[in-house]
Amino acid sequence: MKISIKNMVCPCCKIVVKKEMDKIGIPIKEINSxxxxxxxxxxxxxxxxxxxxxxxxGLELIYDKRSKLVERIKIAITTLVNxxxxxxxxxxxxxxxxxxxxxxxxxxxxxxxxxxxTIEKFFISNKIEKVKELLNTDEMNLSEIxxxxxxxxLAHLSNQFKKVTGIQPSYFRQFKYKRPEINACx
Numbered sequence: 664m665k666i667s668i669k670n671m672v673c674p675c676c677k678i679v680v681k682k683e684m685d686k687i688g689i690p691i692k693e694i695n696s697x698x699x700x701x702x703x704x705x706x707x708x709x710x711x712x713x714x715x716x717x718x719x720x721g722l723e724l725i726y727d728k729r730s731k732l733v734e735r736i737k738i739a740i741t742t743l744v745n746x747x748x749x750x751x752x753x754x755x756x757x758x759x760x761x762x763x764x765x766x767x768x769x770x771x772x773x774x775x776x777x778x779x780x781t782i783e784k785f786f787i788s789n790k791i792e793k794v795k796e797l798l799n800t801d802e803m804n805l806s807e808i809x810x811x812x813x814x815x816x817l818a819h820l821s822n823q824f825k826k827v828t829g830i831q832p833s834y835f836r837q838f839k840y841k842r843p844e845i846n847a848c849x
Contacts, residue, residue: 664708666699667725668717669734672741676722685715697725697734733777735763736770737785745791752813755786791827794820798836804833 671680675698677694684691687709690702705713714724725731739762743755756767759782763770771782778785790812798809805819814820 664701664704666701666713667697667731667734668699668706669697669723669725670721670740671697671732672738676720679720680722680728686717687712689713696738697731726735729773729777732765732770733774734784736774739763740782740786740789744786744793755783787823788827791824794824794832795828795835798832801836805836808832 668676668680671677680699681691681694684699684701689709691706692700692702694700710724717723725734736759739759740755741827743753743758759765759767759770767782774780774782774785794808797803797811798805803811805820809817809820812820814823821832824830824835828835
């Protein structure tokens with residue numbers, strides 16, 4: 664049986680899910696990005712217990728096809744943003760079509776209905792989160808970050824960063840803003 668789990672995108676999340684499933688007594692065959700394959704059918708009572716156990720970590724079970732599709736889109740975008748510089752050069756709609764195997768307009772409509780935002784805005788938000796990570800490391804200057812993240816110019820990056828965060832990237836770097844994170848491992 665395959666169980667889809669929303670927001671299970673990092674290794675810590677997988678550890679939490681495995682730990683909770685072990686406690687409940689659900690045998691695991693394999694854990695992937697947003698899905699766990701179990702050894703056999705899981706009774707509804709155990710699924711309810713699993714849902715209650717993972718909810719405090721920002722995770723939840725997904726039952727319907729549309730939500731599963733949205734999670735696949737989120738994982739594909741997160742993977743793209745965190746991939747090599749070369750992959751970021753690809754067209755977002757072509758990338759999603761190749762990885763999700765659906766028309767971009769269809770994906771965008773489903774995504775917007777389920778999340779209230781467009782795929783493009785989600786992508787930009789993820790890019791800005793990656794820029795924040797890079798700004799916090801002090802390993803690259805702003806021009807290098809703009810180049811790495813495939814912005815056409817430093818001005819483009821700065822404008823988009825300010826639009827999303829309300830501050831300039833240089834100001835962010837100067838004061839080392841750290842966003843509060845939900846840490847599933849804590």
